Amino acid sequence: xxxxxxxxxxxxxxxxxxxxxxxxxxxxxxxxxxxxxxxxxxxxxxxxxxxxxxxxxxxxxxxxxxxxxxxxxxxxx
Numbered sequence: 093x094x095x096x097x098x099x100x101x102x103x104x105x106x107x108x109x110x111x112x113x114x115x116x117x118x119x120x121x122x123x124x125x126x127x128x129x130x131x132x133x134x135x136x137x138x139x140x141x142x143x144x145x146x147x148x149x150x151x152x153x154x155x156x157x158x159x160x161x162x163x164x165x166x167x168x169x
Contacts, residue, residue, distance in 0.1 A: 107135050107140075112136060113144060115132050115136070115141070116148055119145075
């Protein structure tokens with residue numbers, strides 16, 4: 093996919109989905125590097141990080157809920 097002329101002139105590349113997902117996961121764990129944080133603020137779009145963050149949080153809650161239900165069903169309570 094060709095770059096836009098605006099991105100080539102400014103030297104900024106749009107972030108790939110994999111980079112954004114990695115940033116969201118590392119931020120959730122609290123281990124994001126300063127270099128990654130600066131990249132996120134300079135190249136990333138806030139709306140993309142908000143959507144990924146909300147999606148990650150929802151998935152995390154559903155996984156925890158599923159594990160709790162599984163443990164409760166196996167314990168016989």
